[in-house]
Amino acid sequence: MTVTDRALGAAPALTHFAGRAGDHNDRAMVGSRLVAASFAARFGAEPVVIGQPQPALSVGWKEELAAALPALQEMSQRYEQLLGDGGVPVTALSRCAVALATLPRIAAHRPDAVVVWFDAHADINTPQTSETGYLGGLALSGPLGLWDSGLGSGLLPQNTILVGARDIDPPEQHLIDRGDIELVEVGPGLPEELRRAIGGRPVYVHLDCDVLEPGTVPTDYLVPGGLSLAQLHQAAEVLAESEIIGVEIGEFESPADAAPVAPLIDALEPVLQAVERPLNANRAGA
Template sequence: MLCRSSERVEDAAAGTRALTEELGARHGVAARLIGSPSPMRVVGWEEDLRGSRGCLLEAGGQIDDALAAGGRPVLVAPDCSVSLTTLPAVVRHRPEATVLWLDAHADFNTPDTTVSGYLGGMCLAAACGVWDAGLLGEGAPRVDPTAVAMCGVRDLDGPEIALLETRGVVRIDRPGLLADALAGQEVFVHLDLDVLDPGILPSPFPAPGGLSDGGLRTLLSEVADSCEILGCEITGFHDPSLTELIASVVEPLVAG
């Protein structure tokens, strides 16, 4: 997805394009580049939601179509806001699916709790039905928060922590325990690459103490071996010069 949702990085789509094309080339698949980049801007969540509505709906539609056709979607996007529609599309087809949330941030704020007013920091909460972004029809499925397993999350707001605890989101602090916790399950993976330490991959919202590139590859290998990967979305890659490194890191997730 090249179209803008709420990213706050200049030319964020350049990394998305480079990684999408590299993954396609590695697997002999013609990469589909959807949408057109827009200039970076810093606005509130309501304006971003209005301006990116078409992009967000298209992201969910791509996951919906791929799963309906029996495919294993790999969606690359500049920003996590795509989760507003992609994750509900997953549970529409696979109601028992677990969402593995690999991210430095929980993105579980709401319009009532957000300090930054950043749409990307509210997307998982909306996908779980904690607040209504107005993108899903009445009666459309939402992700059960108890079916979300988080790992690598380390930058949280106080009200966000309270919401995670009251809604029953599972947090696994030790990456080595993740594969056993998910063994035998159907899993859709949300991977924001800021789960890596910012010393490895720069991030607009850096959170020290992240995974190493080798640590993330090992984690993904273990998860892929222990459960059924339904598909994935990869976000937060903005530096084309690191494309080969990141493509190698995510290989266990993308490989069929």
């Protein structure tokens, strides 16, 4: 699908994945609701809700995947429908593991696009290489076809860019070192390196909040050396130079309905404006 096709009437399609997906606490299920509400206010539309909050299990990947599978399958079907209709997904996730459902559909419908994965972790372990058995650590490797999640694959390594990953396990580092997947590191050269890596291709954005410096927003894993909100905004400006085919945000935690989401959404504003760009162009020409 081209930008012109999108301009024929596709609005941002808001989705809130509200259920558990490998959680070891309940806070991201609360936080995802806050992100979804912020999206709703920003775009003036209510999200489609997939799944429902349930107590975290905090068990191994196999049990977590089995428990989450019905909601993940529903999420996959949601993406299949909205992408088939030309929609642009703007999605609030609880945990990164929901990408097991979203990214295979992105790869199927937009094989020309690159997935830009903002995360403190590479998440390209497999059940065989993971030392923790955490489902979230397998979130990107499933869509890449490195193991069979039951939710599909099809994402090509050359269409995958890690940004800000710094807590990387040896098997993951091996894939990066041999050039299978590109890593853009945190630093003053990040905008230029990100622009080069994207190479003008359409972009799907995945943001795990732990890519940010600890304490910036509430999230689970605290890995020093992360992005500031100003650096995230600079990266968002680079992303917005391309066609943005969708956005998903996960791992925003809150113990109650009080965590401040606005600074995060403000940092991503260039990307959110780019999501609306074809629709606004169509309205202007009407």
